[in-house]
Amino acid sequence: MKPLLPLLLIALFPGLCAAAKTAEPAMPERLEKREAATRITYQGGDGSSFEKAVVIAGAKSSMDGVPAERKWLKKKYGNYEKLKQALVKEGGKYYDLVTIRTKKGKELVVYFDISGFFNREE
Secondary structure, eight states: OTTHHHHHHHHHHHHHHHHHHHOOOOOOHHHHHHHHHOOOEEEESOSSSSTTOEEEESOOSHHHHHHHHHHHHHHHHSSOEEEEEEEEEETTEEEEEEEEEOTTSOEEEEEEEOTTTTTOOO
């Protein structure tokens, strides 16, 4: 009986490994709650200046706001290249100035008003 146990384990081992590899990891509950609770909207202007900055409303912290900036840029400019990013305080508000190169090669600066979520932790 004892010699059969190691053979049985050897026979079952590959199947157990395959089952373990195909299992999808569950999304952490904290992230699920964050996604459900976050209702980000884009307000303001087209992002071409401080006065026309894109306002990211509904972001509770940079964890929400920064990905929202990328999402807005992707939707507006498609396949762009981010060249640099700067934090600027102007007129009592905080802005992210993101310099990008569009797929047509044009460089431009996009202004995001991040006052609503900058320096806040959730």
